[in-house]
Amino acid sequence: MNFIISTSVLLNNLLVAQKALSTKTPAPYLQGIKLEVYQNEVITITSNSDISIKLSIKDESLKIESQGEILIPGKFFVDIIRKLEGETVEFSVIDNNILRILAGDSDVTLNLLNVEDYPELDFPLNDEPIRLDSKIMKSIIRQTTFATSAIENRPILTGVNIRVEGEKLMAIATDSFRLSQKNVDIPKNLDNMNVVIPGKSLDELFRILESNLEEILIHLNHKSILFEYGNVLFQSRLLDGNFPETSRLIPVEFPVIIKFNKEKLFVAIDRASLLSSKEGSSSIVKLNLRNDNVVEITSNSPELGKVTEKVYPLEKTIGMSIKIAFSSKYFMDALKTFNSEEIYVKFTGEIRPFVIEGDNDPGLTQLILPVRTE
Amino acid sequence: MNFIISTSVLLNNLLVAQKALSTKTPAPYLQGIKLEVYQNEVITITSNSDISIKLSIKDESLKIESQGEILIPGKFFVDIIRKLEGETVEFSVIDNNILRILAGDSDVTLNLLNVEDYPELDFPLNDEPIRLDSKIMKSIIRQTTFATSAIENRPILTGVNIRVEGEKLMAIATDSFRLSQKNVDIPKNLDNMNVVIPGKSLDELFRILESNLEEILIHLNHKSILFEYGNVLFQSRLLDGNFPETSRLIPVEFPVIIKFNKEKLFVAIDRASLLSSKEGSSSIVKLNLRNDNVVEITSNSPELGKVTEKVYPLEKTIGMSIKIAFSSKYFMDALKTFNSEEIYVKFTGEIRPFVIEGDNDPGLTQLILPVRTE
Numbered sequence: 001m002n003f004i005i006s007t008s009v010l011l012n013n014l015l016v017a018q019k020a021l022s023t024k025t026p027a028p029y030l031q032g033i034k035l036e037v038y039q040n041e042v043i044t045i046t047s048n049s050d051i052s053i054k055l056s057i058k059d060e061s062l063k064i065e066s067q068g069e070i071l072i073p074g075k076f077f078v079d080i081i082r083k084l085e086g087e088t089v090e091f092s093v094i095d096n097n098i099l100r101i102l103a104g105d106s107d108v109t110l111n112l113l114n115v116e117d118y119p120e121l122d123f124p125l126n127d128e129p130i131r132l133d134s135k136i137m138k139s140i141i142r143q144t145t146f147a148t149s150a151i152e153n154r155p156i157l158t159g160v161n162i163r164v165e166g167e168k169l170m171a172i173a174t175d176s177f178r179l180s181q182k183n184v185d186i187p188k189n190l191d192n193m194n195v196v197i198p199g200k201s202l203d204e205l206f207r208i209l210e211s212n213l214e215e216i217l218i219h220l221n222h223k224s225i226l227f228e229y230g231n232v233l234f235q236s237r238l239l240d241g242n243f244p245e246t247s248r249l250i251p252v253e254f255p256v257i258i259k260f261n262k263e264k265l266f267v268a269i270d271r272a273s274l275l276s277s278k279e280g281s282s283s284i285v286k287l288n289l290r291n292d293n294v295v296e297i298t299s300n301s302p303e304l305g306k307v308t309e310k311v312y313p314l315e316k317t318i319g320m321s322i323k324i325a326f327s328s329k330y331f332m333d334a335l336k337t338f339n340s341e342e343i344y345v346k347f348t349g350e351i352r353p354f355v356i357e358g359d360n361d362p363g364l365t366q367l368i369l370p371v372r373t374e
Numbered sequence: 375m376n377f378i379i380s381t382s383v384l385l386n387n388l389l390v391a392q393k394a395l396s397t398k399t400p401a402p403y404l405q406g407i408k409l410e411v412y413q414n415e416v417i418t419i420t421s422n423s424d425i426s427i428k429l430s431i432k433d434e435s436l437k438i439e440s441q442g443e444i445l446i447p448g449k450f451f452v453d454i455i456r457k458l459e460g461e462t463v464e465f466s467v468i469d470n471n472i473l474r475i476l477a478g479d480s481d482v483t484l485n486l487l488n489v490e491d492y493p494e495l496d497f498p499l500n501d502e503p504i505r506l507d508s509k510i511m512k513s514i515i516r517q518t519t520f521a522t523s524a525i526e527n528r529p530i531l532t533g534v535n536i537r538v539e540g541e542k543l544m545a546i547a548t549d550s551f552r553l554s555q556k557n558v559d560i561p562k563n564l565d566n567m568n569v570v571i572p573g574k575s576l577d578e579l580f581r582i583l584e585s586n587l588e589e590i591l592i593h594l595n596h597k598s599i600l601f602e603y604g605n606v607l608f609q610s611r612l613l614d615g616n617f618p619e620t621s622r623l624i625p626v627e628f629p630v631i632i633k634f635n636k637e638k639l640f641v642a643i644d645r646a647s648l649l650s651s652k653e654g655s656s657s658i659v660k661l662n663l664r665n666d667n668v669v670e671i672t673s674n675s676p677e678l679g680k681v682t683e684k685v686y687p688l689e690k691t692i693g694m695s696i697k698i699a700f701s702s703k704y705f706m707d708a709l710k711t712f713n714s715e716e717i718y719v720k721f722t723g724e725i726r727p728f729v730i731e732g733d734n735d736p737g738l739t740q741l742i743l744p745v746r747t748e
Contacts, residue, residue, distance in 0.1 A: 073678065076648060076649065076678060076679075079648050080645070080648055080649075083641065083644060083645045083648065084645070085641065098679070099679075105642070105683055105684040105685070106642075106645055106681065106682075106683050107681070107682040107683075107684075108645075108649070108679065108680070108681045108682075109679045109680045110649070110678065110679040111677065111678055111679050267457065267459065268479070268480075270457060271454070271457045271458070271480055271482075274450060274453050274454055274457070275450065275454075275482070275484070303485065304447065304450060304484065304485060305450075305472070305473075305482065305483045305484040305485050306482070306483045307480065307481070307482045308480075308481040308482075309479055309480050309481075310479040310481075311479070
């Protein structure tokens with residue numbers, strides 16, 4: 001095996017490939033990057049227990065002298081390529097188990113792992129994948145995964161439920177204290193689907209999705225989901241089990257609707273959270289819509305002190321006065337997901353879940369359960 | 375006590391004051407910021423076991439209604455001021471033990487600490503302080519404190535030795551494996567001094583020294599050193615004990631002197647350190663001056679692989695070939711302190727300390743002990 005490639009092209013690909021590298025694993029081969037060198041293409045494969053990534057590198061800088069496949073210690077390989085000088089780098093295999101790397105004034109040899117230990121990984125493509133704008137895919141991830149559960153006692157809630165029903169794709173995440181839902185329109189001619197993708201897998205996908213590529217293809221199989229994007233195949237396992245039916249959780253009638261400037265509401269809650277009583281790791285803040293249409297955001301910590309923030313709704317509020325208490329973190333997390341500068345907070349009652357929506361965020365619903373106080 | 379001040383002016387001062395706040399302390403009053411409000415001046419005092427900071431705030435935005443002194447929970451106070459909106463902020467004391475803070479649409483009350491618990495701190499000024507350009511003070515700190523010992527078994531080595539002898543100020547730090555020395559010329563009419571300042575104190579001083587103020591005044595007392603800088607008084611305790619006599623450690627004759635481009639040498643050592651045998655937390659790298667005037671930087675890890683880097687000296691090297699092994703971290707730490715693009719590495723022998731100097735860094739000497747191998 002012997003080839004030359006542009007150092008920066010290789011590095012940019014390795015920075016994607018390493019997202020699926022295992023760092024701690026009982027299987028040392030999963031700490032390796034598998035390199036398959038063909039006549040005019042170099043393929044990298046990396047895999048951990050959640051995701052597998054396959055990259056096809058076809059670059060004009062690529063000069064392949066001889067083909068082959070090897071398994072390289074991943075972390076060291078990426079560290080070395082990152083620090084190399086010289087526009088191009090040359091690879092050759094010595095004695096079947098040593099990789100020699102030549103670039104600029106550097107001469108590096110790296111002991112290889114046994115490529116025969118590496119499992120055969122399948123990256124199955126469907127004939128009719130779902131096609132999504134990659135910006136929309138990024139929005140879906142950004143607006144939902146934060147609401148997945150971080151604790152493992154109900155594993156299904158650590159994932160995002162993706163459903164395709166007719167012309168609608170729905171992404172839903174909940175940790176049972178809050179719920180995020182994003183609905184997106186898609187072409188009609190697709191089979192219905194209902195899967196749960198680990199939130200961590202989606203976070204990794206988010207990090208490698210650039211905004212300049214237009215389309216992402218989603219291939220769904222029985223046990224896995226595969227995202228095809230540029231020269232990247234990104235596969236994630238699915239979570240077993242039934243995602244809770246959440247449609248009845250979202251209220252449909254809202255006697256009180258308050259329209260806010262998002263930023264002004266955010267900073268008021270942020271300040272109030274500084275001096276608030278804690279419930280677990282979360283700060284409890286109260287919202288009080290007064291009869292004069294002024295909203296007070298308040299907190300009170302007997303030890304530390306009190307905060308009272310006045311926020312002025314953008315329109316005369318529909319409905320009666322209301323007092324409600326909530327986790328400031330959940331409210332701020334939810335507000336961050338909106339592109340809209342103006343948002344609506346919709347209340348059903350003082351101990352009922354409330355909903356946040358925005359005009360410039362069609363299909364996005366953030367729901368938060370209030371906290372009972374006193 | 376009642377006054378109004380520009381929010382940003384106050385915040386900028388608090389960001390300096392908080393450097394001396396204790397976070398974990400058995401003495402809760404040391405978590406407080408003491409505010410002394412006079413007729414036309416607000417003073418803040420903060421203190422922990424190593425340093426004390428006194429700031430005098432005289433700003434045109436300051437409107438003082440009534441004087442007094444209070445002790446405010448420091449962390450919460452800084453957090454609140456950081457997040458306030460509104461150009462100015464108004465403070466008033468209620469019931470002797472509550473601070474009310476009004477700014478924009480925010481109304482905050484903060485429970486105060488008992489100001490009578492706060493110790494009386496002295497910030498004594500001398501008639502004839504040492505005067506230094508603040509840029510030179512920053513250089514001294516940057517070029518020496520990194521070489522102090524991080525472990526406490528010889529406490530004196532966790533400090534930087536500052537000596538004034540005639541027209542010379544010397545700063546020396548060593549962890550017994552390396553030594554940094556910076557000599558600076560000063561006016562003659564000063565008493566000799568010889569003190570050891572905790573490295574951590576100097577690191578904090580470094581963070582608050584801006585480069586736009588020209589002069590720093592150094593007031594030395596029996597038990598402490600006080601830096602006067604703009605509206606800041608920064609006082610540090612001194613370390614007890616005798617700093618080791620280091621003058622004989624630095625060789626004076628160098629049979630081998632190699633001139634390098636600093637950056638090229640740095641990146642070669644950095645790459646070699648990736649695949650090197652470890653001694654403690656440190657990577658061991660070898661330098662080999664060949665007879666053909668090429669320098670090889672090499673490392674070898676039986677498990678991982680080998681690196682050989684070629685570096686070309688900038689001039690025909692004086693002296694014979696030499697092989698020497700050293701900690702890559704120590705060498706790179708030392709190189710980072712030089713402003714010079716071209717540096718000299720000066721050798722006495724293969725198991726003798728070697729020295730790094732640079733033409734554009736007068737008075738700066740970095741010394742490193744080699745590592746014995748085989």
